[in-house]
Amino acid sequence: MAQQLDLIPSTRKRKNGEIAYKGILNCFIYVEEKRSADKITWVCEEKRKSLCGARLQTNLSMQVVNAQRNVHRNHIAESSKVEVMEAMIALKRRAVETQEPSSKIVNTALHCTSAVATAHLPLTDSLRRKVCRHRVAELGEAASFDIPSMVIPHRFKYYQQINSAAGHGCSSLVTPGQGDQHEEAGTPTQGQINSVQAAV
Numbered sequence: 001m002a003q004q005l006d007l008i009p010s011t012r013k014r015k016n017g018e019i020a021y022k023g024i025l026n027c028f029i030y031v032e033e034k035r036s037a038d039k040i041t042w043v044c045e046e047k048r049k050s051l052c053g054a055r056l057q058t059n060l061s062m063q064v065v066n067a068q069r070n071v072h073r074n075h076i077a078e079s080s081k082v083e084v085m086e087a088m089i090a091l092k093r094r095a096v097e098t099q100e101p102s103s104k105i106v107n108t109a110l111h112c113t114s115a116v117a118t119a120h121l122p123l124t125d126s127l128r129r130k131v132c133r134h135r136v137a138e139l140g141e142a143a144s145f146d147i148p149s150m151v152i153p154h155r156f157k158y159y160q161q162i163n164s165a166a167g168h169g170c171s172s173l174v175t176p177g178q179g180d181q182h183e184e185a186g187t188p189t190q191g192q193i194n195s196v197q198a199a200v
């Protein structure tokens with residue numbers, strides 16, 4: 001049975017604006033070199049860096065039709081690198097498809113990645129910025145934000161943050177008026193009433 005090349009969208013786009021894909025086979029990563037009417041030639045991503053001469057051909061359904069020269073002499077497969085690529089794709093997809101806070105999306109990505117691969121992921125803060133940037137790029141706005149980082153005027157604090165330290169970001173409704181009364185908006189002080197009356 002023919003082997004199947006898995007495709008992962010790359011960060012680069014092709015000249016015609018289409019998304020470029022990288023191919024994955026047995027944890028080796030390939031980039032497209034050329035394509036004809038019925039075949040695509042893939043070369044190892046380490047072609048320059050490791051002077052790797054491995055190459056293979058697939059049909060347009062990504063079934064491997066020629067793997068005679070698929071030999072990686074100078075380097076080993078990097079399963080952790082493939083895992084990191086997959087984790088970053090999942091992270092970007094969640095950023096666009098869900099409204100979860102960036103901290104939760106990053107936690108999920110870290111949770112689903114093996115310890116070895118996690119060492120190759122960007123730092124947590126950098127990942128969170130990536131989520132926000134990706135949202136702005138794809139949705140035109142930061143669709144979600146991190147509630148703990150917001151400064152909320154006192155008079156709007158009808159929603160009380162609980163479990164914010166644990167990162168769950170759950171909110172519960174607090175009845176207006178339970179908080180301090182003396183800064184309540186819409187209740188003018190006697191001084192304000194006097195000054196309004198003086199102005200009239």
Ligand SMILES: [Zn+2]
Pocket residue numbers: 028044045046047052053054071072073075
């Ligand atoms: Zn190679």
